[in-house]
Amino acid sequence: MTSSTSGYHWGIEVDGDLVGAISVVNLDGHDAKAEVGDVVARRAWGRGLATEALTAVVAHMFEEVGLNRLYAVHAPGNTASGRVLVKAGFEHEGLAIDHMRCTEGFQDCHLYGLTRGQWRRRADEAAGG
Numbered sequence: 001m002t003s004s005t006s007g008y009h010w011g012i013e014v015d016g017d018l019v020g021a022i023s024v025v026n027l028d029g030h031d032a033k034a035e036v037g038d039v040v041a042r043r044a045w046g047r048g049l050a051t052e053a054l055t056a057v058v059a060h061m062f063e064e065v066g067l068n069r070l071y072a073v074h075a076p077g078n079t080a081s082g083r084v085l086v087k088a089g090f091e092h093e094g095l096a097i098d099h100m101r102c103t104e105g106f107q108d109c110h111l112y113g114l115t116r117g118q119w120r121r122r123a124d125e126a127a128g129g
Ligand SMILES: CC(C)(COP(=O)(O)OP(=O)(O)OC[C@H]1O[C@@H](n2cnc3c(N)ncnc32)[C@H](O)[C@@H]1OP(=O)(O)O)[C@@H](O)C(=O)NCCC(=O)NCCS
Pocket: 037, 038, 039, 040, 041, 044, 045, 046, 047, 048, 049, 050, 051, 052, 072, 073, 074, 075, 078, 079, 080, 081, 083, 084
């Protein structure tokens, strides 16, 4: 992992094979929030790696770094990405209009968020509390 004031970056590795990456960027110290994004090589898709990495990073950012909110976006067609976010506890908050600029112009994105309070409540529920 490397970290700086602007973000945290990890590789996702399986048996010495670097198959992906996950980053926390756009850190906002005042609001204690940041954006998370991940990518996994096609050869390693569907093995739960993104979900496992995101779950671990969420815990680290809330427990160790002390953030209050994480958010993420994905393009409308990227259903797998939304599924990973929901499996890691994020809630779909809506469609952010013109959120991202790509080669075709501005693009809408689905916005997902998770607060430390929501995350703690889910952990308590999962533990049967
Ligand atoms: C999104 C991505 C990171 C997922 O990585 P992964 O390691 O395969 O993810 P996981 O195995 O943890 O989970 C994938 C989930 O999406 C589901 N899924 C995959 N393709 C899907 C599709 N076309 N429609 C609906 N669900 C889909 C899988 O079934 C799985 O859910 P399940 O466990 O309930 O069955 C990977 O596909 C990727 O790198 N995509 C390109 C980059 C990208 O989009 N990054 C995110 C930018 S915001």
